[in-house]
Amino acid sequence: MEHLQEKQVGSAELCKGSFLHVLRDTVELSNGALTTREYVVHPGAVMVVPLIEDAQGEVRLVLERQFRYPLNRVMVEFPAGKKDPGEEPFQCAQRELREETGYLARFWAHAGVMHPVAAYSTEVIDIWFAKGLTAGARQLDADELLDVFTATPAELLTWCREGQVTDAKTLMAALWLQNVFSGAWTLDWFETT
Known part of the structure; x- marks a missing residue:
């Protein structure tokens, strides 16, 4: 896949805020042509899919409604947040769940990672159950x-299908939920104390 590789030959900072860092790199393509790539450097984030099971084994999902300023609308999402400097993803997941929902979890499973906007950001979101x-x-x-x-x-899947849920990480979580509940995918749970 060497023919797909791009090599950085220069870099310029466009913006450095308290959260985001924007760069414009000059890159050389495998055919020798030069072009630019603008992208956001992101510290990384986590998303937690909290499950509440009742005595009959029925599952409810803990979700949030939050206003997202760039879109000027309230979004339905799973608890999530960015990592602090030096923070491990699991520590961040525990912190975000507690801070945003008040819940502490006894059992955890790391589902995977996602790159929500690979075309213009370094952001990686760790997905936890x-x-x-x-x-x-x-x-x-x-x-x-x-x-x-x-x-x-079922309610979450309906909202996804009807376009009420459009947050990429929450849509990804819905995919995980479908596959875990159907038995197609498994999670390796571990207990915390």
Whole structure:
């Protein structure tokens, strides 16, 4: 696949904010042509798919409604957030679940990773599943306003199909949920203390 590789020959910083860092690189294509690539350097993030099981084994999903300023709308999403400097993905998943929902989880499974916008960002989102939840107090950031609610997997899939859920990471989680619940994919659960 060497014919697909691009080689950086120069780089310029376009913007450095408190969260995002934007670069414009000059790259050489395998045919010798030069072009530019603009992209966002992102610290990485996690998404947690929290599962609440009742005594009969019925599952409900913990979701959030949050206003997303760039889209000027409220989105339905799973709990998620960016990693702090030096923070491991699992630590971030535990922190984000606790901060945004108040829940602590006894059992965890790492499902995989996704690159939500590979064409223009280095962002990698680690996907985690959590169960054995214990409710507690949320610890939202000062500028964070969101509603936490539960839904059935069937409700989430309906919202995805009807276009009410358009968040890429939540759509990816719906794919995981379908495959895990059907038995096509497995999760390796581990217990925390």
